[in-house]
Amino acid sequence: MxxxxxxxxxxxxxVLTVALDLLEREGVAGFTTRxxxxxxxxxxxxxxxxxxxxTGVVRGxxxxxFRLLRRRLDALVxxxxxxxxxxxxxxxxxxxxxxxxxxxxxxxxxxxxxxxPSESEVEAGSSVREFIVEHVRRCTDAGELAGDPTxxxxxxxxxxxxxxxxxxxxxxxxxxxxxxxxxxxxLRALLDGLAP
Numbered sequence: 211m212x213x214x215x216x217x218x219x220x221x222x223x224x225v226l227t228v229a230l231d232l233l234e235r236e237g238v239a240g241f242t243t244r245x246x247x248x249x250x251x252x253x254x255x256x257x258x259x260x261x262x263x264x265t266g267v268v269r270g271x272x273x274x275x276f277r278l279l280r281r282r283l284d285a286l287v288x289x290x291x292x293x294x295x296x297x298x299x300x301x302x303x304x305x306x307x308x309x310x311x312x313x314x315x316x317x318x319x320x321x322x323x324x325x326x327p328s329e330s331e332v333e334a335g336s337s338v339r340e341f342i343v344e345h346v347r348r349c350t351d352a353g354e355l356a357g358d359p360t361x362x363x364x365x366x367x368x369x370x371x372x373x374x375x376x377x378x379x380x381x382x383x384x385x386x387x388x389x390x391x392x393x394x395x396x397l398r399a400l401l402d403g404l405a406p
Contacts, residue, residue, distance in 0.1 A: 225246065228249045229241075229271060232249055243264045243267070272325075273334050276334045279317075280341065282302050282306050292352045297397060300370055308374055339363070343359050343360055346360075355405065356406040357404055
């Protein structure tokens with residue numbers, strides 16, 4: 211009778227969950243395949259079989275991050291007000307980064323020097339990118355914003371990632387109201403500045 215398959219999708223998901231926890235606790239320096247296998251209560255060969263190597267685990271986190279971000283963005287229900295919808299999109303994006311700082315770092319800051327996203331990894335973010343560009347395009351089509359939608363989307367994403375990073379580092383203020391006020395100020399300045 212053949213042995214039951216040990217390298218399952220469930221084990222893969224478990225290893226990715228443990229990998230995030232390990233990164234949060236130990237940082238990049240403490241993130242080794244052996245430490246990951248030990249924490250995931252599996253073997254190092256199992257991790258290699260599932261992911262190829264440590265870079266494969268990082269690649270798995272990268273893909274998973276964009277999948278989860280897109281899932282959150284898909285919860286946005288469009289209204290008749292494209293600017294309000296864009297502000298709601300920004301809030302969803304913000305919450306994702308603030309709720310998942312380690313995952314966001316893997317996705318956007320690339321803390322592992324041996325992980326250089328290939329074309330397929332870059333494409334992992336394309337559905338998120340297209341989603342944001344389309345919401346910006348709704349604003350330009352409605353006359354709410356002026357400019358190339360792709361250019362505006364890049365600026366918007368840079369603003370969100372920068373502010374969310376500052377929020378995670380507690381550099382935006384000491385109270386929720388001060389942090390929210392500064393987010394609102396920055397977003398209003400950007401959108402008003404891009405008005406026709």
